[in-house]
Amino acid sequence: MRYHRRSFKQAPPSLANRTYAMAAADPFKARDTFQTKSGEYALYRLSRLEEAGLTTVSKLPYSVRVLLESLLRNCDDYVVSQDDVKNLAGWNKTRGANPVELPFKPARVVLQDFTGVPCVVDLAAMRSAMKRLGGDPNRINPLNPVDLVIDHSVQVDHYLGAGALDFNIEMEFERNQERYEFLRWGQKAFDNFRVVPPGTGIVHQVNLEYLAKCVFVRDGVVLPDSLVGTDSHTTMIDGLGVVGWGVGGIEAEGVMLGQPIYMLTPEVVGMELTGKLPAGATATDLVLTVTEILRKQKVVGKFVEFYGAGVSSMSLADRATIANMSPEYGATMGFFPVDDGTLEYLRQTGRTAEEIDLVERYCKENQLFRTDDAPAPEFSSTVELDLATVVPSLAGPKRPQDRIPLAAMKPQWRKDLIEVYEKGCVSTPAKWEGEGGQPIDPEGAASPAAAVAVSDPGFDGIHVENAGSTFQLHHGSVVIAAITSCTNTSNPSVMVAAGLVAKKAAAVGLQAKPWVKTSIAPGSRVVTDYYEKSGLDKELAKVGFYTVGYGCTTCIGNSGPLPAPISAAIREHDLVVAGVLSGNRNFEGRINPDVKANYLASPPLVVAYALAGTTDIDFASEPIGEGDSGPVYLKDLWPTQQEVQQVVKACVLPEMFEEQYGDVWEKNPKWNALPITGGELYDWQPGSTYIQEPPFLATLTEEVLPIAPIAGARCLALLGDSVTTDHISPAGAIAKDSPAGRFLMNAGVEPVDFNSYGARRGNDRVMTRGTFANIRIRNQLAPGTEGGVTKHLGSDEVMPIYDAAMKYIKEGTPLVVLAGAEYGTGSSRDWAAKGTYLLGVRAVLAASYERIHRSNLVMMGVLPLQFEEGTTWQSLGLTGEETFAIPDLGDSLKPLQTITVQADGKTFPMKVRIDTPVELDYYRHGGILAFVVRKLLKEG
Structure with a gap:
């Protein structure tokens, strides 16, 4: 919500009042009714904007139409203004070239357990903080529907023989019982929160086959299904005509708590598909080809929308395969509009006749249904691919676009x-x-x-x-x-x-x-x-x-x-x-x-x-x-x-989907047998090596401190191009000779029981020790090394990054990271930002950023700065051994402002990659978690 435009002390209306205001305001007179086989429903017609002379709907990309419907339906001149609606309705005038801020309200949130556990940990920590500040902990509760699918915790310990599956499931529960008990608590403690048990499937496939509906009905109003998820491959659902993309866990928490996603007007690249796949080529070969083409087109941060006769020749599963890899080609999402192929897939996967009828009638009523004879929308730019040119392929050995x-x-x-x-x-x-x-x-x-x-x-x-x-x-x-x-x-x-x-x-x-x-x-x-x-x-x-x-x-x-x-x-x-x-x-x-x-x-x-x-x-x-x-x-x-x-x-039969997803929430007896303890507050256990209350809110006060300059900062890591969140964020196995491994052994955990970093994402003590600890990361402050080491400037001692960071914190020295292009490309891992913050890093200086990681840094209160075009730390002659200062920081800071950075006598400009006013508020408050707690505390 746009609290940055009003006094923070001004309380917004209650959720019920906001819902009523949304329905009652309707400034564009867009609310109307339509008939389906199951009765009459309401909708907000995009055509009313065309009648008002604000747009030509048929020329808008279908993905933009979905965003526009959300703004139109939620327009209450409080959260969503009439100007917001008009700005996006006029998309064809600029085609995203002159972006403005838009508040998008997705219909729901999806989580997987690696990224979902820290989300639930943060919600539990917010409840504890609210209690300490004298507020009502139950104010911390998802307002939008949230589904968490436990899918990232099974490991391939055994692989040969029919017993491999049962053995791996047994090991999964043995390793993760404490995490799973915590999620069972969350399932009971929080409203609007469901958990799909282990052993069901991968979150994106479960979403595609079951959770997604294409449209939803809320209070008698039909609206397009849309979502954000804490896995970058949330985009797989775009293949079903559902707008969705990956966000960081902290961003998802904001949506869970009723905050819109504040985004800039997107550029939309149209990819025209023609022809058919030749004999011998598969959907995988197609998606590797698409990834290679679109990565070269530099679609990072843009929408990609697929159109053309080739779309109709593709199965829905093939479309989902392409949409899935949007992060690999760098796009926010790869969208296929709803069409006859969508309806056929819904039938194939066991959706009811009433559901399918509602999807078809609503999408056709509201100009969200693609047909072969419909005119192609206007796009920011276009690129073509003849499917007949696709050949069997692989990609590697290190990057999916190669x-x-x-x-x-x-x-x-x-x-x-x-x-x-x-x-x-x-x-x-x-x-x-x-x-x-x-x-x-x-x-x-x-x-x-x-x-x-x-x-x-x-x-x-x-x-x-x-x-x-x-x-x-x-x-x-x-x-x-x-x-x-x-x-x-x-x-x-x-x-x-x-x-x-x-x-x-x-x-x-x-x-x-x-x-x-x-x-x-x-x-x-x-x-x-x-x-x-x-x-x-x-x-x-x-x-x-x-x-x-x-x-x-x-x-x-x-x-x-x-x-x-x-x-x-x-x-x-x-x-x-x-x-x-x-x-x-x-x-x-x-x-x-x-x-x-x-x-x-x-x-x-x-x-x-x-x-x-x-x-x-x-x-x-x-x-x-x-x-x-x-x-x-x-x-x-x-x-x-x-x-x-x-x-x-x-x-491949519909009854298979009906059988597997019937009562999916209760199908796993091992899950059902887990004990549930605790009430509105989680009972944090000091000795736990899996779940700990994170320190983000431990000293939170009601007052907001002023933004302060950074002085006397040293460089923790000096990095090249294409450093991914897989390099930054703890992932995979925990080495026993690493800081995290030594911590666990000191806590009495034997190496055989280390589990993975992903399984321990609910414990900041483990995760912070694993940040920047990837075995392949190369920190040029310690040349000739590989892995998470750095040179502590002052002693010149080479040591693990975590140990150096703790030494700097003890000395009271703020830290920066210097990086190259495409910094943070990879999965949407909140710990890449959380770990950076907990290591004492105040700012990152990079040539360019991946969308999700840049956003996550801001939401953790870390300042992302970007070198001017054509400038790098190398071209400036920086070695990383300088002492850095950022004197321009203060309460007058503005989004995308250019500020001065000083480094041992060198002075150079950098752009503040806080892109929107609401992001500036998050940064001002020290992160989105503190922002939301203070907001709810003020609301009373």
Whole structure:
């Protein structure tokens, strides 16, 4: 709410009064009624704005129409002004080029447990703070519907055999019982808050298949479904015509507590799709192509909306696959409007006839329904893709936008082995040799198999014995092959294709290589249903792929340990081994600490690489393996589109969705058996290593302190380009020799019980110690090192970042971080900002920011500053060893103001990346949590 425009002491109307004011005000006379099969409902017609001469609805992108409907429906001249409505209605005049602030009120919030637990911890802490300040703790309560899906806590400990699933579930509950008991408390303590139990599926797939409705009815008014979520891949729901994107946990908490999302008018890039996918190409290949194209188009912070005849040729699942990877191509969201394909998917997934009728009639009544003959909207800019040009592809070895055509994979792998991983003949001018020693260009090589890396002793293989098998591990050996992640497990076509590859492989006697850790982690139990009906579960098991859990596993770093002999060989000989996963993220250090090279691929290609056991293969000319009757090639195993669709049509049935999601809240008996303790306040346990009251509000006062200049600051980390939140935020395994590991051992926790950082996100003591501690981060203040270390300026001692930060805090020294371009790209992890704040960092100085991380820094009271275009810390000659001052900070600070930074005699301008007035209020209050508590306290 726009409290920055009014006296903070002025109390807003109650929620009930605000709702009444919204319905009663209707300044544009937009409220009307319409008929459905289930009766009469109200709506707010966009056409009334056109009748008033404010817009031409048909020219607006559909995504903008959804935002405009929200403003129109909520226009009360208090939270949403008439000017807000008019500004967005006039979008076509500027097409987002002259952005203004807009208050968007999503219909709901979705959380997953890694990011959701700290949200609930913060809500519990806000209740405790409210009590300490003499207020009513029950004022801290979600006002918008919130669904939390527990999906990020299952780990691939066991992977072979039918018992792997039950074992991993047992381990999940054993490791996470305290977290789960806390969430059970939250489910009881907070209104408007539901929890989908463990073992159901991945949040985005559950959202797509069940939670999303396309439209909602509130007080007799029909409105478009919309949401924000605490996972960046919330965007998957855009494929269903539902506006949604990822936000930080602290931003989501604001929406939960009734705050709008304050955003700037979006630019909308239209991507026209034509044609159809060719034989052999999958939805995964399509999305990797889209990601590569749109990343080059620089769509960061923009909406992307898909249009054109090619949209109608795509299944809804294919659309959701593309929408899912919006964070990878940098867009706020990738939107597909509601159309006939949406309605067909709703029928396929067991939604009721009444629900589907309501979606169709409302969207057509309010010009939110796309048809092939409708004129294309006007966009800020456009880009085209002919689907017929898509070829089988992978992406890697470190970034999802680095697409590699399958035909070029072998030479690209060998090139990266030398140039990225510095294995082989890195000093000679000709890094590549063909037959006869002639240099060749791997990117243009007609025969990729001709390229070889030379002069690396590890390339000849390392002898390993494991589980009764003896084999050679090489650079490029595939040690993880995982069908995982919401990107693909929600898509029956690629999941069935993987099963058919396995079926054909099993028929000729092929199996996954013994050094490959294989796994299937379906995004919902419906996948298992159609695998069982088709018999493909048994075929996958024959080649080594078993279901290991229902949740986000390998893609989030829950790949589990490799077998000890394999891990030891990799570490002892510094082998560059590979993971191939059907995921959306492959950043350094994310998948597994032993696996440096990771490639995103379709589920059938995951199976293929498990059968081959190496990335050093040309599937076009080399056999994937030796079958019962001789060499077998990938073309012998690859299913046709007709074969795939026959299985999908026969085996993916609406009753499966109805059965799996009927009474989903009570289906897990282990969840139901967890005890519930506590009342309106959570009973914090001082000895807990999972759940602790965070210090953000521990000393909160009613008064707001003035904004103060920063002086005498030192640099904690000096970072290059593309430092992601995976580098910043604690994730994955906890090393026993790390500050977090030592803390846990001092608390009596054995290394075997460390669990992961993600599982301990409710304990700031662990998470702060893991911030900037990624094993692959390179802090240039400590050159030649890798991992979370820095040089403490003053003593010049190299030490863990956490230890240095604590030393600076003890000395009373404020800190800054210097970074390059695209700082904070990656998942929307609130701990990347929370940990930064708790380490004592007051400001970040970067060349550019990823949208969510910049916002999260502001919401934690950390100042994001951006160098002028073309300027970097390197071009300014900064070393990070300077003493920094920001003297211009004060209560007169304005959004996007240019201020002066001083560093040992050097003075340079930087833009304040506090983008909106409400963000300035968050910063002024020391973060959004303090802002909301003070606001509710003043309301009484």
